[in-house]
Amino acid sequence: MSVTFGIYIGCSSCCIAVNKDGKFEVVANAAGDRVTPAVVAFHDVEVVTGISAKQGIIRHGTNTVQNVLRVVGTVEDEGMCPSNSSCPPNWENGQARYSVQRGEKMVQVSAEEVLTHIFSLLKEIASAHTSEPELPLVIAVPAWSSEGTIMAVKKAAKKATFTVLATVSQPAAAVLAYALTDDNKRNMQVVVLHCGGTTVVGSVVEVAGGLVTVKESITSSTVAGDSLTSVLVQHFAKEFYTKYKGDPLENRRSRRKLYNAAENCKHVLSTMGTAQVYVESLWEGVDFSTTLSRARFDGIVTATLTAFLQSAKEAVQRCGLTENQIQKVILTGGSAKIPRLQQLVGDAFPQAEFLCSVPPDEVLAAGASTEAALLVLGSENSECVFSRGTPTHSRQSLNLALPSPIPTSCSVVIYEAEEATKQPQEESILVQVDVTSLTSDSKLLKADFHLKSDGSLHVALQEPEAKINRTFIIEAGRS
Known part of the structure; x- marks a missing residue:
């Protein structure tokens, strides 16, 4: 199984989990801590992120950025950033920026750039747990996050060379961490x-x-x-x-x-x-x-x-x-x-x-890594709907994870074979359905199958985000 990652990014801290063989593990940073401060400090010739940046706030407060998630992706000061911040943001051309001293110059740093530094630190942690060049990632974001914030978070993660599969809200990530969806x-x-x-x-x-x-x-x-x-x-x-x-x-x-x-x-x-x-x-x-x-x-x-x-x-x-x-x-x-x-x-x-059973400050990263594993698993494997010997007049439902990144269209292939395969033989294919108009919010296709007593197979495909609802019938003896 592919190695996948889940990250929770918040205003004050962040956390990363790796999912291998269907099991998640929250991993530690270089200091041995499994939760990393979401703090970035700009010095003359270097940028310090995480615990070191937080420890230096007393001496370098005016050059240290905190609570960046509060303002990233916003177009104006909405009063969300604490007023006592030593390095407050300002808005320029609809984008939050910070004024920091670098050498003898005062420079402007965007909130998105600050966020990218945080993801770059997390990327270093992730790279130590896989030999694969791609780092499939799902990000758990706060429930209050706006569309602008979510877009900025995904963009920053991509700049740090993560392969972003999706984002998930923190309540849903918590439920996934405890596998509550397994009971259907x-x-x-x-x-x-x-x-x-x-x-x-x-x-x-x-x-x-x-x-x-x-x-x-x-x-x-x-x-x-x-x-x-x-x-x-x-x-x-x-x-x-x-x-x-x-x-x-x-x-x-x-x-x-x-x-x-x-x-x-x-x-x-x-x-x-x-x-x-x-x-x-x-x-x-x-x-x-x-x-x-x-x-x-x-x-x-x-x-x-x-x-x-x-x-x-x-x-x-x-x-x-x-x-x-x-x-x-x-x-x-x-x-x-x-x-x-x-x-x-x-x-x-x-x-x-x-x-x-899971430490509270690690739950959301764990849930995000679980979601990432489900998405990757769904995009790589075939699903068996009816096995040999299934009686007629049977029903089955499947939730099919979409490939990542989310495409605008995909194909669902229904075929008969002795074993599941990624490339079914042409003669075994019963039908191939092209699903179009998918959106970036699309995640799953719900497929309902009804094998009737006359041998026909009735199929319904639904995807609520793109308002897709398609039904068709595969007549008996088609194969």
Whole structure:
């Protein structure tokens, strides 16, 4: 089987998974981390991406770009980028750009170019896991992404030499990661709560007959992972002032140091009972050291975590459902690793099975790699509709993945043979149907087959995105 890749790209981080032999694995970057900061820093003669760029924000903040996904593909400032950014975007000719110092010159860098640097880093990680020149990729994008954002993301990935098969929204990717589409006999309602660094997205996904439908998505920028960090910053600043009568928030450098320490503390307490916090020379040469327990952390952030649930509850209400009608709950995003949040979600949806075997910040990349494997598998293999000995008056349905990249037309060949083959003999072909007017959003052809008692085969082909609905009959004795 071909090796395929899935990437989740968000505002604050990104993640890549490889799919081999039908199994996914989230792979680590050079630093050994499986989640990479979506941060790019421009220096005099080099561009630094990922963890190194994030670590250098204190010294190189005005040349360091964060949250690029918020603005890429937009034509004007929509108030989506945090106002406290040290390197804010500006819009020129309908495109977001950043002013960065490179040597003695101030240069303009497009948001798309920044995004390409992030994909280039991910491409280096991917190349270490295959010897093939092509890197088939599906990208999981946030549910709030506009068409402009999605187009820009795909373009940046292609510039980094990925072969982009498709994009998939984050709620659908979460469902694919847990293989919920494998059960085509049972309908289920699934809540996907994404807790990212800058947004919280609550979605309701219906899985019916193996098909995924995102029924509703509610995005909130009011609370997110950054909100939790900010609450901790205020807590530590107050503690510092009590001890030393100084305000570490009075200048940008001290504020950034404390923010980094609070963010690290938050991640440590996701898995440990206590966290040690130490910041060297936080304010006027004074060091700051403290210890925070998980119980104390829960008390500090519970009100904020409770607000995380509002988007999911609103999405459920808009679908005309109640919390007790939700069968599955999936959490995604780095903040979703917090035990207290998981407890609150479990209490909010008491009848639902909580799916947590995949780390929340790796779920979306895993689901995207699963989608990539399905698309490649579908484009390379034939499907057996009716085997020898099948009685007449039988029915069968298949979902046929389209070749990639998505063509404007394709052919469906129905043939009789002892074994499946990519190149059937001409005399064994019953019919070849040309399907035209496919769009870039097309993914699957649904084929329904009805073998009637008179030996005739009735076939219906459907593709909803291009509004294709074709039926035809292969008479008995045709072969």
